[in-house]
């Protein structure tokens with residue numbers, strides 16, 4: 625009974641939260657997938673492999689995994705958008721997309737899309753969130769002052785370190801790119817180079833792919849899209865010319881190194897992270913579709929430059945409820961806990 629009521633409340637809650645009524649396909653987004661997670665607080669963007677395998681097994685059984693091109697064709701030709709369909713996407717371009725994800729996708733013959741941040745690929749740069757979290761959690765200092773944020777952070781407990789990381793990460797989400805670079809540089813300065821070498825080796829999960837790696841994923845079923853050049857959040861605090869530069873440069877980099885770049889995903893991708901300038905710039909740059917992280921299904925009425933995507937939650941049972949379609953709802957109640 626307890627199981628049943630938990631299942632029902634979860635079902636109702638999750639359905640209300642995501643508004644999923646089985647009206648159309650879903651586009652799921654992941655980041656990395658790793659065999660071993662050493663520190664969840666640093667590696668928060670990486671899903672444990674055993675969870676990922678279960679999720680994919682679930683999708684293979686209950687859904688139909690289609691390619692990005694197939695989704696696009698269905699939308700433009702106004703045919704065949706089925707609630708059963710699901711598109712798999714991976715953001716940022718982590719090396720584990722090649723090492724862990726691509727071999728599984730190839731073995732199961734499942735298409736997938738990787739949205740890469742092209743400067744990070746070209747220059748083997750890690751992302752600001754990695755530096756912020758690793759610096760605040762692993763510095764030996766008990767207090768740090770960041771001029772870029774104009775704030776001193778108390779790091780005397782683990783909880784305070786997590787709160788500091790959260791605060792700094794929040795600032796970067798609304799900051800212009802130049803400020804994000806200053807914040808990242810100040811975080812890097814909190815640890816000695818030897819310490820970074822040690823942490824980078826420990827957290828190899830956060831290493832980006834090289835262009836050779838990206839090309840290898842395409843031979844294993846990946847479509848490559850843009851995720852901006854500097855993982856730049858295209859909100860209204862970003863100068864217009866920066867927005868255009870991010871889209872044009874990332875598209876050009878993918879086309880130079882891999883091949884045609886037809887799709888893009890806005891970094892962060894919530895409604896506030898996509899300015900009206902960004903929305904029209906994505907059209908101007910001649911992408912076919914641009915993806916948000918607004919959690920809805922894809923319907924025929926979708927705005928092709930703000931296509932919804934749903935975060936693949938790591939909790940298996942919640943994932944199953946998210947991804948159940950209406951005709952499977954009774955079966956959903958028997959999902960094991």
Ligand SMILES: [Zn+2]
Nearest residue numbers: 715716891892
């Ligand atoms: Zn991203």
